[in-house]
Amino acid sequence: MIMKIAYTILADTLKDKLINKGFEKSDALECARLFAQATLDGVNSHGVNRFVLFMSNIDKGIIDIQSKPLKIKSFNALEQWDGQLGSGPNNASFAMTRAMTLADQYGISCVALRNTNHWMRGGNYGLLAAEAGYMSICWSNTMPNMPAWGGNMPRIGNNPLIFSMPGNPHPILLDMSMSLFSYGKMESYQRQDKKLPYPGGFNKAGEMTDDPQSIIESMLPISIGYWKGSGLSIMLDLFAAILSEGRSTGEVGQDDEESGLSQVFICLSPDKFLSKGKMHDIVNEILSYTKKSSTIDPDAEVRYPSERSFRIRAKQLEEGIEVHDQVWQEILALG
Amino acid sequence: MIMKIAYTILADTLKDKLINKGFEKSDALECARLFAQATLDGVNSHGVNRFVLFMSNIDKGIIDIQSKPLKIKSFNALEQWDGQLGSGPNNASFAMTRAMTLADQYGISCVALRNTNHWMRGGNYGLLAAEAGYMSICWSNTMPNMPAWGGNMPRIGNNPLIFSMPGNPHPILLDMSMSLFSYGKMESYQRQDKKLPYPGGFNKAGEMTDDPQSIIESMLPISIGYWKGSGLSIMLDLFAAILSEGRSTGEVGQDDEESGLSQVFICLSPDKFLSKGKMHDIVNEILSYTKKSSTIDPDAEVRYPSERSFRIRAKQLEEGIEVHDQVWQEILALG
Structure with missing residues (x-):
């Protein structure tokens, strides 16, 4: 059965559970915000539905909540960090925030992160950047969960790829995996x-x-565009493993559990060139042109990336967030 | 009928034709190299087959071969240039070279280019970076030539997206459009x-x-991954139009001819962190793992991006480049 929960109750409950688990308060706040925001936007699969598994991965020692990211190498706008197998959402949030600071300084930046854990909803880190006025491109590798094109054995990851940018009234976000x-x-x-x-x-x-x-x-499963998504998945893995000097999809797949991932966070600071107003004008021109199209299904509409999730957000902010009651009971039952 | 032409004859012939058309010698050399390399790698559609059209677009005034790119704005690793409707291949080659110089200085860089013309084979600029030791991501917008997902009117571009990196014995290149x-x-x-x-x-x-x-x-035509490629095409157009303050896909579509495009060139300098040997080891680990898969069609093999085009290159370097004799005759007949 589906129940509805207010955003603040969801975020507060998750935060309390994380603190009980031993998270520092500031880490618990950010981690709970990320799980709650994913759920608010309708991505329950990488929000509330995954929370109990996330907590059990802490108990199993897959996620070390005491670990903080450690800077390994840096060269001006390019940095390499080790996530030290800490909390994936916290590490990714840290890495994008670091990329934002570097983009302030250089206009564009890249933070590569190795030895991290599943970041849950990748779009959260795109939104983090976009809400602060940045454009971002980020991705993660994963365990092998698809065949490369033509193959019949899992060899490539679905490697989620995120593009984000500021918009008005809300950011524009693409969060797509290669499957x-x-x-x-x-x-x-x-x-x-x-x-x-x-x-x-x-x-x-x-x-x-x-x-x-x-x-x-x-x-x-097949990759998007058959041979094309297969190729893109391979390139994303190559970039992530090289820039972070971290593990590749194949190496991640040697363990039973998906851990020790490699991620890339690229951030751009368009406000070095354009005012926010000019940027919003360009966004609105492109999106309104795209939507001004008749449709194959007369009852359908052309949508741009994240249009649907921000509609879900608005609705759920007003009416409460839809959560399976069983999922909620399991969360409440956590220590 | 298919004939075979040696690479040097192809490149020299194109260069001479470009010089006759009024290109400066160094521009003619680079432009001819790009057309010839596309053809060498089997991409005749954006190589030799397009050369006569390219020349006629100069005659029509769509391409101004006297124009040089002009820097408009810059902030450390982020630059904005105006292509001034010059030769698309020359402008793109210039922009990627500029991004390489900036990546030397900052580790990562971005050159956004507006008011440029069709770059022909986008993979050429990825190869330019990869052969010099850089990783690159670049893309171009185009005229509207696909519906956005659900629509039945052309509204988005096939916006080619390129990822490239060094490899051994050859670079690794993905050059894919969104259709x-x-x-x-x-x-x-x-x-x-x-x-x-x-x-x-x-x-x-x-x-x-x-x-x-x-x-x-x-x-x-449909986009790769249906709604996913449609979303990615929109994001690439947004990034290109904003960073270059140039024309969007919709604006390009207002003219009869595809011109005044917006492009983005992102370049990374992994040699700030890794030796070439270490990088090649990672590349080879990932590619050999990917290829070590049985296949659905027992006569097929799993391929990584650009594997096929470098095989074609090797064969054509040895045996000559396959060109339609009619295409060749038309080129020879140019002034």
Whole structure:
């Protein structure tokens, strides 16, 4: 059953649980904010639904909440940090904040982070930058969870890639992984006994299929644009592993648990060139042109990235955030 | 009929034609090199096959070969240049070279370029950086040539996106546009009276189809990953138009000819952190892991980005470059 929870109650509850777990207060506040914001924007899969697993990964020693990122190398606008297997959301928030400081100084910056843990919703770090007036590009590698194009064994990561920028009334955010459908999305179709809207992977016989069950069993989802997303996933892994001198997708896959990831945070400071007003004018020109299109389905509309999630945010801020009651009970039952 | 031409003859011939057209010698050399290299790597569509059109766009005044890029604004590692409607390949080569100089100084850099012309093969600028030891990310906007997801009118560009990095024995390059199939590719299937290997767009009735003819007529190719590539195309256009304060895809589409484009060149200098040897080790670990996979088609292999084009390069360096004799005759007939 779905229940509705006010944002402040959600964020406060998560914060208290994190403090009970041993987080420093400021870390708990930021980590709870990131989990709550993902849920507020409708990304429950990387918000509230993942919180209990996140906490159990602390108990298992996969996440070391005492660890802080450590600067390893730096050259002006380019820095390399070690996440020391700390909390993924906190490390990523730290890295993007550091990239913002460097972008102030240099106009553009890059912070590469190794040995970190799952950052949950990557879009959160794009929003962090965009809300402060920056443009950002960031990505993470993952464990191997897709075949490279043509292959029939998991070899590449779905490596989420984020682009963000300021906008008015809200930032513009693209948060996309390299797989056409996430496992979470496929499971959701499967639970409803539905086919995917488009073929989303291969079955064990190597045939492309829209049956989520077959793809979950074969572990062969397809990448966006077939060979193109496969290539992009490989490039993102190469960049992340090299710039951070951290682990590659293949190396991450040698462990049972997904940990020790490599991430890249690029930040740009457009306010060195344009006023906020000029920037918003350009954004609005592009988005209104894009939306001024008739549609194949007359009841549909053309949407730009994050348009839907900010609508969900507005609705949930007013009416409360939709959470499965079982998920909520499990969170309340945490120590 | 296909003929074979040695690289040096191809590059020299193009250079002579450019000099005859009024190019300065150094500009002619670089422009000819870029057209010839695209062709050498098998990208004839943005190499030799496009040369006559390029020359006629000079005659039409769309490309002003006397123009040089002009620096408009700069803030340390971030610069904004005006291409002054000069030669697109020369402008892009200049911008990436400038980004390389800035990356030397700052570790990462960004050169945004407005009012430029079609850069032909975007991968050329990725190779320029990678061969000199840099990692790069660059992209261009284009005229509106695809619908945004859900729409049935061209509203977004296929906005080619390039990632490149050094490798051994050759650089690693991803050069991908946001459309699943280019018009050139669809026309090639159409000429052979073949269907596309996957649905590549919508027909006029709004149905997804693998019939190239229907997509060419409707002008509704699909983007990679459907809604995902559509979103990425929009973000690339936003970044390019804002950072360069140049024209957006929609604004470019107001003219009959595709000109006055906006481009972004991001360059990173990994040698501030890693030796070339260490970098090559990481590249080779990732690529060999990726390729070590069985395949759905037992006669196929898993390939990494640019693997195929460097094979074509090696073959054509040895055996000569494949060029349609009609294309070659038209080039020879130029003034």
